[in-house]
Amino acid sequence: MLKLYGGARSRASIVQWYLEELSVPYEFVILDMQAGEHRQPEYLAINPIGKVPAIADGDFLLWESGAILLYLAEKYSKTPFSLEQRGIFSQWVIFANSTLATGIFVEVNREKEAPRLLSALNEIFGKQPFLLGDDFTVADVAVGSILAYIPIMLKLDLSAYPAVLNYISQISERPAYQKTIGGRS
Numbered sequence: 001m002l003k004l005y006g007g008a009r010s011r012a013s014i015v016q017w018y019l020e021e022l023s024v025p026y027e028f029v030i031l032d033m034q035a036g037e038h039r040q041p042e043y044l045a046i047n048p049i050g051k052v053p054a055i056a057d058g059d060f061l062l063w064e065s066g067a068i069l070l071y072l073a074e075k076y077s078k079t080p081f082s083l084e085q086r087g088i089f090s091q092w093v094i095f096a097n098s099t100l101a102t103g104i105f106v107e108v109n110r111e112k113e114a115p116r117l118l119s120a121l122n123e124i125f126g127k128q129p130f131l132l133g134d135d136f137t138v139a140d141v142a143v144g145s146i147l148a149y150i151p152i153m154l155k156l157d158l159s160a161y162p163a164v165l166n167y168i169s170q171i172s173e174r175p176a177y178q179k180t181i182g183g184r185s
């Protein structure tokens with residue numbers, strides 16, 4: 001069975017959310033990060049950087065939440081990805097973990113970056129329920145988890161972005177979300 005390594009409150013929840021969406025069986029190996037279990041040789045053999053999440057899918061090891069999401073999306077897709085689809089999914093996952101996360105959660109960037117990022121997303125969600133249209137995809141797990149962490153972790157007023165607020169509320173109601181990220185708020 002696929003093993004997901006993470007802390008009780010860590011970015012492993014993002015991968016766990018997607019595993020639940022996909023109905024993929026997994027074992028969640030919860031490391032005691034307070035005690036530094038993620039920096040012990042046993043875990044460094046899985047991720048030499050000593051960060052979570054990581055997965056072990058049989059003998060195959062992978063770390064960085066975005067890389068894991070993309071691997072799972074492709075592995076469990078009913079049809080093979082085209083080069084263009086792969087590009088679009090990578091675009092949104094990398095956007096989520098680099099541009100969006102640093103624009104929102106790095107305080108020094110927030111004032112300048114948050115309004116333009118959230119305005120652009122608000123435009124998109126004003127026209128369609130999910131990032132790529134009518135269907136929920138891995139892009140929504142990556143971007144949605146960063147957006148959903150805003151009310152959990154920051155006191156940021158999102159009232160100027162009603163479509164973003166509506167999107168956060170819609171994804172927060174998904175059973176797989178409730179079982180994972182939602183369970184920590």
Ligand SMILES: N[C@@H](CCC(=O)N[C@@H](CS)C(=O)NCC(=O)O)C(=O)O
Pocket residue numbers: 007009010011012038050051052053063064065066097
């Ligand atoms: N970009 C990485 C970030 C990983 C990361 O920073 N994880 C945190 C937990 S949320 C961690 O392992 N912190 C422990 C440490 O830095 O020692 C990802 O998305 O996987």
